[in-house]
Amino acid sequence: MLALFVIVAFAFAPIGSVILCAWIANAHGCKVDEGSIHPCIINGHDYGELLYQLGVMGWFMLTTIPGGLVAFASWLIFLILHRIAWKKRVAAGVPPSIPAPPATA
16 A cells, blocks of 8 residues: 555655745745746745746656556556455465464574
8 A cells, every 4th residue: 555655646746846836936926937947036045946947847747647647557456456366365264375484492
């Protein structure tokens, strides 16, 4: 289940960068677009280039969302098939193939 969460987090990470960019820019009255870098002075420092990079990273979702969808579906199918096989083994009375811990002296 953790793997499914990691896949979803990776797929939607570019959306997080765009939301962060928009939040910072709106909070400080800055203009951000994909066309060019605009100055954004926050506490005496220009963060325009950083905000531009965060905004443009949103374009990565053109690859991460479809890739994440394929990875999510593949892992989910694998998980379901594994669960079905596990239930069949348990129903047949076959013990799980987990090795016993080593004996300590």
